[in-house]
Amino acid sequence: MAFDYDLFVIGGGSGGVRAARVAAETGARVGLAEEYRMGGTCVIRGCVPKKLMVFASGFSHAFEDARGFGWDVAEAAFDWPAFRAKKDAEIARLEGIYRANLDRAGVEAFDARATLAGPHEVTLSTGQSFRARHVLIATGGAPFMPDLPGIEHAISSNDIFDMEVLPGRALVVGGGFIACEFACILNGMGVAVTQLYRGEQILRGFDGEMRGHLAEAMCERGVDLHVGTDVERIDKADGALRVTRNDGHLHEVDLVLYATGRRPSTAGLGLEEAGVDLARGGAVKVDEWSQSSVPSIYAVGDVTDRVNLTPVAIREGAAFVETVFKANPVAVDHSVVASAVFTQPEFGTVGMTEEAARDAGPIEIYSAAFRPMQNILAGSEERVLMKLVVCAETRRVLGVHIIGPGAGEMIQLAGVAVTMGATKEDFDRTVAVHPTMAEELVTMKTPTRTA
Template identity: 60%
Template sequence: MKFDYDLFVIGGGSGGVRAARIAAGEYGARVGLAEESRMGGTCVIRGCVPKKLMIFASQAGAAATESRGYGWQSAGEGSFDWTSFHGKLERELDRLEGAYSSGLSNAGVEVHMQRARLHDAHTVELADGQRLTAKHILIAVGGRPQRPDIPGKELGLISDDLFTLDRLPGRVLVVGGGFIACEFATILQGLGSATVLAYRGDAVLRGFDDEMRRHVTEQLRTVGIDVRLNTNPARLDREGAAVRVGFEDGSSEVFDAVMFATGRAPYTKGLGLEEAGVRLGRKGEIVVDEWSQSSVPSIYAVGDVTDRVNLTPVAIREGHSFADTVFGARPRKVDHRLVASAVYTRPHELATIGVTEEEAAAIGPADIYVASFRPMRSLFAGSDARAVMKLIVDAETDRVLGCHIFGPEAGEMIQMVAVPMGMGATKADFDAAIAVHPTLAEELVTMRKPSRRVGVEKTDKPAASA
């Protein structure tokens, strides 16, 4: 059978674009791609990139305050101009979208700026009714924010909406306790909105290391966010231009805006997947094997739509590996077991890779090395903020199983830690590295004595000093 394309990609985000560009540009495949919104997907248009720029903006005022601790008496005067910043942000996103589009064009990919859905195992149907055939189809449509199922939920914003606001709300409620909620609460508070964070749990960032969760929770309060744990909204009602929120405990308050950061779900509804025989999971995710192949042999999926590790660099690696495997005769899998990540709160970020202390305790024995200190830069300026670094080490093999950093530029540090950990480095390997002084990162190679051992009975002998 003669197909219109060797590959058709549904979704113009990071994973889909990488797969299309490599398949066409490096391996000469005939590739088509459909995108219903803007090229670049969640990360470029309404996620990682604009969020990080907004984090920078939200930190500028605090940096000005810190500078006064270094003698700059007139620094930081004035106020934040949302309109000016937002216009510049839009221009930057336009530039990045253009770069994505140019990359596809230069690789010879034919782009269709409209929604596409599956018609069958080898056919996609575009919104205009056109049907196109392909030997292989790749689904890379990502995920979308979800609103909780409560009365008045439509009155709440989702994270995508922050990047399109005409003005910042005076008082805002952020609902959720994951990394998106923490980052967006940080941004809004830093830009001048009085921010309340409501989370149903007892500490933010469920699934992260418990010790680090406590530090992030406390920092949110320190920067002025009103953190309300074990709290959940029950309904939203319009009250003039504002929103009245009724909470599960029976109380209610009025906010200028409510933003839901209560999770994301694969964007698979209406794609024709089930009709084509593609198996979906409980959350609507496309179930794939280690090669990103679905239950239908001609249909593959990468990125958040598979709900494996929902991070942009993972989607990019999955898309590239798919193209190498299917079109480059270079079979390549993605190892999802050891992936670094960061939560961009301020002034300290949380970055992590590998197992948490709680996970280590379940598989132990493991030695826990912890360093807690006040960083030189902020200490001199008068801050009491503490940085914390933790290494989790297999007590039997000496292999470093986990690393957690809470401090300035933690995301930058964890990237470097990911290299030796991916190579199976031991604590002795870390100890052998000579420190760069004075830096924050030197603490990672100067911790000699474990703070505690987990995963063993109390009657066992205590951990020996390194």
């Protein structure tokens, strides 16, 4: 059976591009189709532009802190159009790098939508059809928008990057990390922000103590957070948006942002027709080698709904190539993955929550809450919270959780220790770097509680 390609990748995000490029470097004939822009969610409408917005929004707090250190700071104003232009230019630059890397590796890229016509057949929206020995699905995910009256007046987390003007008042719906991050971003840019979440506390699935601490910190910074409530309808009224909650309360705002989760982008790809099993919600069911129920079809990244993070998708794409093209079977370990929530303050986490660890066996909890040195002169009452979850029997550090400035940077190195299986005594014999916030991670000697 003749094939046009050894591998055809559907989706030009981080996972798909990594797999295509590395496979091509082995000498394989590789094609890739992307219907929107190269770089996927992370580069175009996710991690990268979001982090640029995080940086921009953080300056308002920095200006306030500077006065406490003797700086005479003039009244500052944020220019959204100027920032947006620079942000767009940076995204275009990065997309160009993605395209250049694919071209340099010898990947044939198509700016078109691709669908499956069978286990080995790919059809493009241009009318072209190809046969591929292997097909990799890397189409990522898309924002979920609920069906309620007036939802057409709201925007999604994809749309927020392209706002024409910065709203004066915004309502953010959702309690996951995307909703919390954008609530903080808009708040830092000077927008009056209200956040609604139907659950009892934001960031479901994260450590309970840290969730409560972060919610308080966000409120202290100006986010008007309401939990246990949801939107019933959205109406246009006198040039504004009137949001009615399910408890009858009304909010009048200029923008409604829905960040209530994302769903795998599998609709209309022809997966089920080709025999691929999908999970509830549309995710591609895969085994530890990222292989679907059809032997020739694989999937990586958010479309599999395993651990929906860019570095995980990249790792899965590389492991796929090792397994299929280098005869070196590699399964990605999803059990210990460090992550950061870029709220203000930041939240970094790796390993088990206190709740999950408690269910697994006896544990010790070490924690420290304190005002960092920088906040004292700045006049801020905001407190850092650091927490270690330790197995009482093996002494292994099962989880590290940090809320405070630079938490995302700190958790990366903590992730190395947790992945290696470091014990509490390994942390204890590590000499502290003083004066830093991070030294608290190695100076907590007495457990605050056991369970």
